[in-house]
Amino acid sequence: MRVTATTEAAASTAADTIVVGLVEGEGVPHDVEDGALQALVDAGEAKARPRALAVTHAAGKRWILVGLGSREKLDAEGIRLAAGVAHGRAKELGAKTLCWELPHKAKEHDPARAVVEGTLMAAYAFTAFKSKGDDASGGIEELVISDHHDHADAVARAVVVTEAVNAARDLQNTPANAMTPTALGERAQAVAAAHPETLSVEVVGREEIVARGMGAFAAVAQGTDEEPALITLRYEPAGGAVADSVPVLGFVGKGVTFDSGGISIKPGGGMADMKYDMTGGAAVVEALGAIAALGLPVRVIGVVGATENLLGPRAMKPGDVFTSAAGLTVQVDNTDAEGRLVLADCLHHAREQGAERLIDVATLTGAIMSALGRVYSGFWADDEAWAADVAGAAAEAGELIWRMPLHERYAELVKGSTADVANLSPPRTGASSTAAEFLHRFTGGVPWAHLDICGTAWDSGRAYAPKGGTGVMVRTLVALAERVSRDSD
Ligand code: BES
Ligand code: MN
Ligand code: ZN
Numbered sequence: 115m116r117v118t119a120t121t122e123a124a125a126s127t128a129a130d131t132i133v134v135g136l137v138e139g140e141g142v143p144h145d146v147e148d149g150a151l152q153a154l155v156d157a158g159e160a161k162a163r164p165r166a167l168a169v170t171h172a173a174g175k176r177w178i179l180v181g182l183g184s185r186e187k188l189d190a191e192g193i194r195l196a197a198g199v200a201h202g203r204a205k206e207l208g209a210k211t212l213c214w215e216l217p218h219k220a221k222e223h224d225p226a227r228a229v230v231e232g233t234l235m236a237a238y239a240f241t242a243f244k245s246k247g248d249d250a251s252g253g254i255e256e257l258v259i260s261d262h263h264d265h266a267d268a269v270a271r272a273v274v275v276t277e278a279v280n281a282a283r284d285l286q287n288t289p290a291n292a293m294t295p296t297a298l299g300e301r302a303q304a305v306a307a308a309h310p311e312t313l314s315v316e317v318v319g320r321e322e323i324v325a326r327g328m329g330a331f332a333a334v335a336q337g338t339d340e341e342p343a344l345i346t347l348r349y350e351p352a353g354g355a356v357a358d359s360v361p362v363l364g365f366v367g368k369g370v371t372f373d374s375g376g377i378s379i380k381p382g383g384g385m386a387d388m389k390y391d392m393t394g395g396a397a398v399v400e401a402l403g404a405i406a407a408l409g410l411p412v413r414v415i416g417v418v419g420a421t422e423n424l425l426g427p428r429a430m431k432p433g434d435v436f437t438s439a440a441g442l443t444v445q446v447d448n449t450d451a452e453g454r455l456v457l458a459d460c461l462h463h464a465r466e467q468g469a470e471r472l473i474d475v476a477t478l479t480g481a482i483m484s485a486l487g488r489v490y491s492g493f494w495a496d497d498e499a500w501a502a503d504v505a506g507a508a509a510e511a512g513e514l515i516w517r518m519p520l521h522e523r524y525a526e527l528v529k530g531s532t533a534d535v536a537n538l539s540p541p542r543t544g545a546s547s548t549a550a551e552f553l554h555r556f557t558g559g560v561p562w563a564h565l566d567i568c569g570t571a572w573d574s575g576r577a578y579a580p581k582g583g584t585g586v587m588v589r590t591l592v593a594l595a596e597r598v599s600r601d602s603d
Pocket of ligand 1: 391451477538568
């Protein structure tokens with residue numbers, strides 16, 4: 115979909131369909147001459163209730179009226195959702211060019227960005243494996259953002275970020291037999307190739323993972339014949355335009371392309387969803403691409419540990435002990451707690467590569483879904499300034515994260531009996547926080563944050579997120595890089 119901004123009135127654009135938002139207790143902002151839109155409101159057909167839809171034809175165009183709710187409760191998320199439902203109706207009605215007349219007096223919610231994000235995310239469909247690509251045709255071809263003010267910059271930025279979200283969704287939705295660790299590595303190479311001046315990538319396989327002493331990562335990978343991939347992306351802005359005070363960011367993603375649980379095998383129900391266990395890795399790869407496309411003045415290292423977790427003849431077994439790259443020995447009490455094994459070595463690797471702030475993104479524990487459902491992602495941090503940056507970035511991006519506790523008493527629960535650390539804590543002892551404390555052992559004192567995205571990685575049920583991968587945390591990671599580069603001006 116092409117996206118443009120104009121300062122022309124919506125009615126005078128070439129769009130076949132115009133979307134107007136309705137705020138409770140406020141009239142239609144710019145009506146057509148005969149007052150057809152307000153008449154629809156007065157008749158009770160068009161409502162300001164959030165996401166209510168009404169359609170009419172006037173002045174040679176189709177008009178979609180969408181509810182935005184009350185002025186007090188209006189926020190960027192409300193606008194994204196309204197954009198999502200309006201897109202759905204417009205598409206159904208065969209619209210080709212859609213023009214949004216931006217809601218007035220909503221500047222603080224950056225409505226141009228919200229409309230672009232909501233529309234492009236809602237328009238996403240995963241059809242790569244359908245033999246008839248019917249969904250791709252018949253869609254909306256152009257989105258026009260109309261306002262008195264010029265929003266070209268906000269629109270351009272939103273397009274870059276939303277395309278990255280949708281690219282991450284593609285990686286998530288691709289079945290595990292196609293989205294192998296090698297394929298994820300190839301995507302990272304393609305993303306880097308698009309920015310040859312500023313983004314470089316290294317992808318290494320099993321031999322090198324073992325040679326680098328990443329025994330925890332290698333242990334997970336030994337259960338499958340599929341070649342694992344340690345993906346390292348490095349973004350250096352052009353011309354070395356970064357102040358020394360700006361910390362090097364390290365983004366670390368869990369890239370388990372299929373998690374069967376290993377020898378501690380998962381029950382069959384829902385196992386197909388374990389193709390999404392690489393969501394954190396997808397977010398890191400695509401966020402780096404967006405950061406490079408935006409040319410942000412900050413250095414970022416992206417590390418993704420990609421492997422399958424299967425149960426082949428060489429698979430790790432409960433009780434096995436491995437030595438991590440950090441030198442700590444790890445006792446595998448449950449082979450299904452594989453994410454923390456992969457991440458332990460990736461966090462260490464990011465630190466060795468020069469990361470001065472760490473954030474990992476991982477579908478780590480089912481328990482976070484019991485705590486936070488599909489609403490919030492779990493969030494841990496061991497440094498208040500870094501925590502504030504991450505929380506601020508997520509809020510700006512409109513992704514919900516909820517701070518969870520770290521505590522020495524959780525750390526005690528993952529002490530090993532035969533090794534330094536165990537990858538399992540006793541039942542019902544705060545599995546998400548004990549997993550976080552496990553990771554914490556590998557961060558070497560570098561300010562660190564951890565996002566557990568099990569509940570938010572797919573099927574979020576949002577109006578702008580079709581069933582399947584959500585591309586969660588791409589927006590937050592990009593906002594985080596923006597924020598750090600801005601703060602350090
Ligand atoms: N990938 C899973 C976590 C997961 C569960 C993601 C459900 C999405 C939906 C992770 O590797 C895992 O299996 N975690 C175990 C840890 C346990 C063995 C301590 C879990 O949560 O059950
Ligand atoms: Mn697992
Ligand atoms: Zn997993």
